Structure formats: structure tokens, C-alpha cells
Amino acid sequence: MVIYTIKRLLAAVPVVIGVIAVVFILTSIVPGDPARIIAGKTADPETIQRIREELGLDRPLWEQFTDFFKGLLTFDLGRSYRNNRPVTQVLMERLPLTAKLAVSSTALAVVAGVSLGVVSAVKKDFMLDHGGRVLALLGISAPSFWIGLMLILLFCVKLRWIPGTGDGGWMYLVLPVITLAIRPAAFIARLTRSGMLEVLGQDYIRTAWAKGLPGRAVVLGHALKNAMIPVVTVAGTCMAEMMGGAIVVEKLFSLPGIGRLGLEAILARDFPVIRGQVLLLALVFVAANLLVDLTYPLFDPRIKYGGKGRHE
Amino acid sequence: MVKKPFLFAIITFVLVGMLAGCAGAPVGTSKGQAEGKYGGTFRIAITESPKSLNPVHANDTSSMRVVYQLFDTLVGIDSEGKVVPNLAESWDISEDGLVYTFKLKEGVKFHATTEGEVETANGGREVTAEDWVWTFTYITDPDTNFARAYFIDMVKGYDDYREGKADTLAGVTAKDDYVLQIELEHNFAPFISVLGYNTFSVLPREDVEKWGEDFGLHPVGTGPFKFSEWTQGDKLVLSRNENYWRSDSSGNSLPYLDGMELKVINDLTMQWTEFNLGNFEAIEVVDDPYYHEALEKYPDSFFRRPMMGTYFYGMNVTAKPFDNKKVRQAINYAIDRQGIIDLLRNGRATPAKGVLPPGMFGYNPDLEGYTYDPAKAKQLLAEAEYPNGISITLQYNTDDIHKRIAEAFQQQMKEAGIKLELKHMEGAALFEAMEKGEATFFRLGWVVDYPDPDNFLYVLLNSANFGPLGNFTLYRNPEFDRLTNEARLETDPEERRRMYQEAERIAVEDAPWLFVYHYTTEQLLQPYVKGYTLPSFGEHTARFYDVWLDK
Numbered sequence: 001m002v003i004y005t006i007k008r009l010l011a012a013v014p015v016v017i018g019v020i021a022v023v024f025i026l027t028s029i030v031p032g033d034p035a036r037i038i039a040g041k042t043a044d045p046e047t048i049q050r051i052r053e054e055l056g057l058d059r060p061l062w063e064q065f066t067d068f069f070k071g072l073l074t075f076d077l078g079r080s081y082r083n084n085r086p087v088t089q090v091l092m093e094r095l096p097l098t099a100k101l102a103v104s105s106t107a108l109a110v111v112a113g114v115s116l117g118v119v120s121a122v123k124k125d126f127m128l129d130h131g132g133r134v135l136a137l138l139g140i141s142a143p144s145f146w147i148g149l150m151l152i153l154l155f156c157v158k159l160r161w162i163p164g165t166g167d168g169g170w171m172y173l174v175l176p177v178i179t180l181a182i183r184p185a186a187f188i189a190r191l192t193r194s195g196m197l198e199v200l201g202q203d204y205i206r207t208a209w210a211k212g213l214p215g216r217a218v219v220l221g222h223a224l225k226n227a228m229i230p231v232v233t234v235a236g237t238c239m240a241e242m243m244g245g246a247i248v249v250e251k252l253f254s255l256p257g258i259g260r261l262g263l264e265a266i267l268a269r270d271f272p273v274i275r276g277q278v279l280l281l282a283l284v285f286v287a288a289n290l291l292v293d294l295t296y297p298l299f300d301p302r303i304k305y306g307g308k309g310r311h312e
Numbered sequence: 313m314v315k316k317p318f319l320f321a322i323i324t325f326v327l328v329g330m331l332a333g334c335a336g337a338p339v340g341t342s343k344g345q346a347e348g349k350y351g352g353t354f355r356i357a358i359t360e361s362p363k364s365l366n367p368v369h370a371n372d373t374s375s376m377r378v379v380y381q382l383f384d385t386l387v388g389i390d391s392e393g394k395v396v397p398n399l400a401e402s403w404d405i406s407e408d409g410l411v412y413t414f415k416l417k418e419g420v421k422f423h424a425t426t427e428g429e430v431e432t433a434n435g436g437r438e439v440t441a442e443d444w445v446w447t448f449t450y451i452t453d454p455d456t457n458f459a460r461a462y463f464i465d466m467v468k469g470y471d472d473y474r475e476g477k478a479d480t481l482a483g484v485t486a487k488d489d490y491v492l493q494i495e496l497e498h499n500f501a502p503f504i505s506v507l508g509y510n511t512f513s514v515l516p517r518e519d520v521e522k523w524g525e526d527f528g529l530h531p532v533g534t535g536p537f538k539f540s541e542w543t544q545g546d547k548l549v550l551s552r553n554e555n556y557w558r559s560d561s562s563g564n565s566l567p568y569l570d571g572m573e574l575k576v577i578n579d580l581t582m583q584w585t586e587f588n589l590g591n592f593e594a595i596e597v598v599d600d601p602y603y604h605e606a607l608e609k610y611p612d613s614f615f616r617r618p619m620m621g622t623y624f625y626g627m628n629v630t631a632k633p634f635d636n637k638k639v640r641q642a643i644n645y646a647i648d649r650q651g652i653i654d655l656l657r658n659g660r661a662t663p664a665k666g667v668l669p670p671g672m673f674g675y676n677p678d679l680e681g682y683t684y685d686p687a688k689a690k691q692l693l694a695e696a697e698y699p700n701g702i703s704i705t706l707q708y709n710t711d712d713i714h715k716r717i718a719e720a721f722q723q724q725m726k727e728a729g730i731k732l733e734l735k736h737m738e739g740a741a742l743f744e745a746m747e748k749g750e751a752t753f754f755r756l757g758w759v760v761d762y763p764d765p766d767n768f769l770y771v772l773l774n775s776a777n778f779g780p781l782g783n784f785t786l787y788r789n790p791e792f793d794r795l796t797n798e799a800r801l802e803t804d805p806e807e808r809r810r811m812y813q814e815a816e817r818i819a820v821e822d823a824p825w826l827f828v829y830h831y832t833t834e835q836l837l838q839p840y841v842k843g844y845t846l847p848s849f850g851e852h853t854a855r856f857y858d859v860w861l862d863k
Contacts, residue, residue: 030741031737031741031745032739032741032744033740033743036740036744037740039371039459039780040371040372040459040460041758041782042771042777042781043780043781044462044780045779045781047458047459051457051459054457083363083529083544084525084526084528085526085544090544093543093544094544149581157585157588157589164586164589165577165582165586166546166575166577251578252582253582254546254576254577256544256545256576260545261545264545269740
């Protein structure tokens with residue numbers, strides 16, 4: 001398992017290098033000169049050139065690229081063009097909020113999605129199932145900005161249960177977390193339902209019933225466990241995506257997270273911040289995929305990593 | 313300077329676009345009758361996070377809004393755009409216009425504490441003429457890249473200092489603690505108003521040296537508010553400067569407010585929603601869908617007035633078909649300005665007859681300009697040997713308002729035989745396309761940096777300023793150049809006015825722009841906010857030293 005993990009981490013190195021290389025190439029061909037943006041609406045060409053030199057934009061791309069990796073060895077991602085702050089600091093400031101959002105909404109999505117899916121599967125073709133499926137369809141179809149706005153209208157404007165938007169403590173995170181969770185929850189509900197239906201028809205479940213096990217043990221202990229693998233995969237990817245920042249929701253709820261940071265950086269052509277954010281995102285995806293893979297054995301003992309007696 | 317950011321706001325140039333104001337009866341001030349009440353925090357929702365709070369870097373509206381509360385310039389620009397005393401209580405200009413002698417106000421102190429109760433490096437000492445000498449030297453320092461330093465390139469010794477031939481800026485000297493003298497290489501009539509631009513704010517040397525590049529994150533000035541804390545991308549907090557030099561008419565110390573809080577809310581629907589929840593004393597933008605509701609709900613605290621800015625489409629006069637004056641005129645006859653303002657902007661703008669906005673020195677109310685006359689446009693195109701019309705492409709920075717306006721023009725121009733294609737791109741990309749000559753018909757907006765026609769006519773249309781200096785149309789007319797060059801040197805205001813009006817008349821006749829509209833500026837406040845004055849420079853330049861909350 002340890003060896004497997006180390007191997008996977010090593011395999012991530014070329015992935016990260018590749019991702020950063022692509023970002024370097026994209027930022028170099030995208031129109032819009034950072035020095036020009038810093039100078040503002042008008043500036044003399046001499047000053048613009050000087051800013052360009054100061055930022056190192058006049059140097060060959062490969063040189064900037066190798067410098068970036070040299071800096072990486074000491075966790076130095078350079079400084080923001082926009083305000084000269086270290087990129088690591090800029091990212092670290094925004095990360096906690098985004099992490100809170102991603103973890104809470106993924107947790108909520110899993111709990112709500114799995115519950116809904118299980119109920120739907122067990123009560124297949126009953127009212128509860130139909131209701132659950134309609135809910136899931138709505139959750140998948142409704143755009144998050146609309147859901148967010150409706151929640152704000154209801155809870156902030158009409159009921160006044162929540163004072164407003166922004167980053168003002170846990171209260172303020174309730175609505176964004178719900179907004180973010182609805183779509184993955186709906187998706188997970190559908191996956192769980194179909195997974196459960198498949199499993200519930202298997203021989204070993206019939207055996208479990210035949211043994212006279214209580215319903216709860218059969219459904220949760222035997223069936224659900226086996227239906228969980230696709231759910232874990234989806235939850236992992238969804239959390240990684242949210243760590244990259246949920247731009248629409250962050251903007252709507254005025255939350256200064258990673259997503260808004262990335263948007264601002266792109267508009268300002270703040271290349272060091274863009275690179276830092278993409279690097280972070282690449283690492284999060286690698287880590288999330290690894291974690292997902294490592295949790296598979298918990299649900300399916302046939303899957304083992306490393307060691308002897310490996311079955312596939 | 314500029315106003316509403318197109319999404320990206322950083323380049324203030326184009327910005328102006330969205331904001332805009334309204335045209336209705338201009339209201340400008342909520343002056344409280346008596347002295348104000350002390351206390352309270354003024355909370356304002358802003359659309360973009362400030363870039364830097366170092367006045368020399370603050371060239372976006374969000375940064376400027378804060379810089380105006382933290383710092384002071386030698387002279388001020390009042391809400392009508394007139395130059396008024398500020399840290400200089402009076403000044404003399406020599407007869408030849410070359411020597412400016414400023415009498416400085418005594419007892420003005422730098423902030424003694426900042427970021428809570430942290431002592432500043434300057435310790436709250438008094439500002440003297442030496443501080444101004446140091447500040448001007450710092451701003452023009454050849455080792456720095458302050459994009460606006462060239463605004464004062466007429467100061468004596470500027471070139472020598474920038475080129476490393478001198479150690480100081482020779483033209484700026486302290487005659488004694490309270491007398492500052494600035495000598496110019498050549499006369500420059502708008503000089504005094506340039507000094508009101510936020511870049512030229514006095515800075516405490518000790519704190520600038522202490523923080524270096526990071527001074528923009530730890531600003532220390534002389535303004536009514538001190539820097540308190542800044543959560544990047546989210547919230548910026550200012551607190552009352554208890555040693556501020558101004559007092560109200562009864563001698564009570566200012567400011568009245570305990571502090572200010574600026575919070576970034578990108579989404580305009582949310583700005584409006586939160587304002588109605590009472591979470592803010594002011595919001596930066598009232599979006600078009602809520603405009604009428606805002607007028608109804610807040611009739612006495614929704615301020616609007618014409619702003620010193622113009623929304624236009626530039627034409628590259630060296631590119632076909634824009635190299636033909638008749639084509640440029642035809643394009644100007646092909647649009648219904650008032651129509652789109654009423655229809656798309658809720659009347660929140662004034663049709664542009666020319667370059668200069670109403671309220672600006674030199675504005676010519678009798679200028680004829682272009683009317684909506686598709687037949688005339690067609691005829692001009694025929695005379696220009698385009699009897700079958702023309703096909704042109706407009707490039708604009710991605711934004712909803714710009715899009716709606718461009719689409720309306722597209723329809724109107726059809727009637728005049730002009731086929732208009734639309735291409736939108738992000739602001740930074742548009743600038744690059746303009747500078748490379750790839751965009752030959754492009755949308756821009758301009759709000760003045762200093763209240764003088766020079767900042768419009770010379771900067772945007774004189775052939776000395778091709779490209780990033782401001783003239784993207786590459787327009788060149790020797791007579792226009794002569795007038796705008798000479799007007800810079802002319803000291804007689806009436807003669808200057810005449811020269812600018814003549815220059816503007818030439819520019820309108822030559823039509824390097826499609827003149828669209830002049831912006832209006834607006835500020836929505838809670839009804840209990842008193843003492844606020846909306847400046848014609850745009851709401852982002854408002855001062856809050858005498859604002860108070862009546863609650």
C-alpha cells in the first residue's frame with residue numbers, strides 16, 4: 001500500500017510538469033500584456049517596457065519555465081504581478097474558505113445523495129421513489145446561480161434567517177454549501193439508486209434475506225457497501241473540482257475563495273497566480289484520485305494494492 | 313479617472329462603460345443642515361477589489377476610492393471639478409507661468425498609528441515642504457515604474473533625473489518648512505489641476521522606506537481615515553484619523569465617522585439585495601434592472617449627475633474605410649444616440665455631440681454634432697465612393713451593456729447601408745488588438761484624470777500621443793495639433809477656451825470617433841447618510857471626511 005502510494009505520487013510528477021508547461025504556453029499566447037494592464041489606461045511605452053523587464057516578461061519562455069520549477073523546490077511560486085505579494089501567501093489565504101466549502105458540500109452531497117438513492121431503490125416504483133427521482137432530476141438540471149439566488153431570496157430576504165452573504169462565519173456558509181451540494185447530491189442519488197437496484201437483485205442479497213438478517217443489515221451492510229464504489233469516485237472528483245473553486249457560487253455569495261482568485265488573476269493576466277492556482281488544482285486532483293483509489297478496498301475487499309495475493 | 317470596470321476593471325480605460333449615470337435632474341449633495349453626529353461605520357459594497365493603496369499605483373477606480381480617504385494632495389478638486397486649496401492653503405503662479413509657490417497648511421500630520429494601534433514609522437509627525445520634495449522625487453524616481461509620473465514631465469530637471477544625469481528632481485524645492493516651490497521647464501496651463509490627481513499625494517518617507525514595494529499593502533498618509541485591515545479580495549477596513557487636519561464649520565474635529573468598510577460584492581444583483589437588507593450604507597452600482605425601483609424607493613438619497621467622461625467608438629483613420637472622412641461622418645449620422653440612451657440605459661447618459669462632456673472647462677453647448685440621419689449617411693457614403701455601403705467590424709470589451717448598445721447600432725446602421733459585424737473580447741485583449749492595429753473600430757470610454765480639456769483633446773487625439781499614450785485612432789490634423797499644443801501653454805483662460813472649442817470643432821468635423829454619450833455618475837445611499845457630495849469626477853472620487861450617519 002505504501003509502495004503503491006509512493007509510486008502513484010511519483011507518477012504525478014510528470015503530470016504536474018505537463019500541466020504547468022501547458023499553462024506556460026497558454027499564458028504566453030493569450031492576448032493581453034500584463035505590463036500594459038499594470039500601467040493602466042494610458043502610459044508611455046518606456047514605462048511599459050520597464051515594467052515588462054521588471055516582471056521578467058522579456059525573458060525567453062523556457063527560462064521563465066525553468067525558474068518556476070527552481071522556485072518550486074523551495075515552495076517559492078513567485079510574486080503576484082498585481083500587488084507583488086508572494087503567490088503561496090495569496091493562495092494560502094484563499095484556500096481555507098474554499099476547502100471548507102468543498103469538504104462541507106461534498107459531505108452534504110454524499111449524505112443527502114446516498115440517503116435519497118437508498119430510499120428510492122428500496123421503495124422502487126413507490127411514491128417515495130418517484131419523488132426522489134424528480135428531485136434528483138431537478139437538482140441536476142437547475143443551474144447553481146439560480147438555486148443560489150432562490151435560496152438567498154427565501155432565507156435572506158423573505159425569512160431573514162441569514163443576515164446576508166460574504167465570509168462572516170459558519171452561518172454565512174450554509175446557503176453556499178447547500179447550493180454547491182445540490183447538483184452532486186442529485187447525481188449521487190441517481191448513482192446510488194441504480195447501483196443499489198443492481199446489487200439488490202444479486203444472489204448474495206437473496207442469501208442474506210434467507211439467513212433472516214434484519215432489513216437494515218441487508219440494505220446498509222450488504223447492498224449499500226457494494227453500491228458505494230461509483231459514489232466514492234464521483235464524490236472524490238466533485239470535491240477536487242470544488243477545490244479548484246466554484247466561481248459562480250463564490251461570486252454570487254461574495255466569498256473570496258480560490259475560484260474568484262483565479263478569475264481575477266486571469267483578467268489581470270497575473271501569470272504567477274494563475275500558475276500557482278493551476279498547480280494547486282493539479283495537486284488536488286492527483287491527491288483526490290489517489291485517496292479515492294485507496295478507499296476502494298474499504299468497500300470491496302477484492303481490491304488490494306501492493307502486497308501479495310492481488311486480485312482484480 | 314475611470315469608472316465602472318468592465319468586468320476586469322484593471323485597465324481603467326474602458327471601464328467607464330458600464331457605470332454611467334443617469335440623466336435625470338442632477339442631484340448632487342445630501343448636505344446636512346447642522347453639524348453632523350459622530351460615530352458609525354460607513355459600509356460600501358464595491359465591485360472590484362482594489363489593486364494597490366499606494367497612490368502612485370492606484371489607477372483603477374477601486375483603489376482610487378480608498379486612496380482619496382487615506383491621502384491628501386496639494387490641491388483638491390471640488391465636486392464641480394474646480395481646483396481648491398487642500399494641503400496647500402494658497403499658491404502663486406509667476407507671470408510667465410513657470411514658477412509655482414505653494415503656502416502649505418501648518419499642523420498637518422501623518423497618521424501616527426495604523427493597522428489597529430501599531431505605531432507608524434513616521435510617528436505622526438508634521439508634514440513639511442521637505443516631505444513634498446521627497447514625494448515628488450520618489451514619484452519620478454527612474455528606478456520606479458510609476459505609470460503616471462509622466463503627468464509632470466514638464467517639471468524642471470525631470471528628464472535629467474529620469475536619465476540619471478541628476479540625483480534629484482531639480483524643479484521641486486523647499487523654501488522653508490511651509491513653502492514649496494515647483495519650477496517648470498515650460499509653461500503648462502493644466503499643471504495646477506494635475507496636482508489634484510491622486511498619484512501626487514504626500515507620503516511619509518519613513519513608512520515608504522520601511523515597507524518598500526509593500527507600501528501599497530500598508531499605506532500611511534494624512535487623510536481622514538487610517539488603514540486598518542485588508543482581507544484580500546474581500547474586505548477593507550479604514551478607521552478614523554483622530555489627528556485629521558480638517559474641522560467642520562463649528563470647529564469640531566473631522567471626520568464624523570468611526571470608520572469605513574469596503575466589501576467586494578461582484579454580483580450587482582447581490583449589491584442591490586444586500587443594500588435593501590440594510591447591510592450597506594452605499595453600493596457602487598445600481599444595475600439597470602433595479603434602476604427605477606431605486607428611484608422610487610430612495611428618491612432623496614439616489615444621487616445622479618453628469619460625469620466628466622465620454623463613451624465612444626474609435627476609428628483607426630489610417631485603415632480602410634475609416635481613412636475617408638466622409639465614411640467617418642456617415643457612421644456618426646447613422647446612429648440614434650438619444651434612442652439608445654432611453655431604451656437601453658434608462659436615460660442614464662447624455663448624447664455626445666463632441667468630445668468634451670458637459671461641466672468640463674471648454675465645453676461648448678452650441679456645438680452642432682451629428683444627428684440621426686440615415687439618408688445623409690447614405691449620401692456621404694456614396695460621395696465617398698461606397699455607393700453600396702460598407703461592411704465594418706466593431707470590437708468591444710466583453711460586457712453586457714456594450715453588447716446591447718452595439719447590437720442596437722447594428723440595427724440602426726443597416727438603414728444607412730452600413731453592415732456592422734460585432735466581435736467582443738476581454739479588455740486586455742482589446743487593448744492589444746488596438747495597439748497592434750488589428751482592431752480598427754473599437755469601443756472605449758474615458759473619464760478625466762484631471763479636470764482640463766487637455767486631458768481629453770491632447771491626450772486622446774493629439775498626434776504626439778499615438779498608441780498607449782492615448783491616441784489609438786492615429787488621428788493627425790496639423791491645425792488640431794497646433795491648437796492643442798498651444799493651449800497647453802496659454803495662460804489666458806478665455807483664449808484657452810476658444811482654442812479648445814476650435815480644436816474640438818475640428819475633431820468633430822474630422823470625426824475620428826463615433827461620439828456616443830457622456831457618462832453620468834450616481835451614488836445610491838441609505839436615507840440616513842448625510843453630508844455626502846457626489847463629485848462630477850465620478851462617485852469613486854467622493855471624500856467622506858464630513859459624511860455622517862443620522863441614526
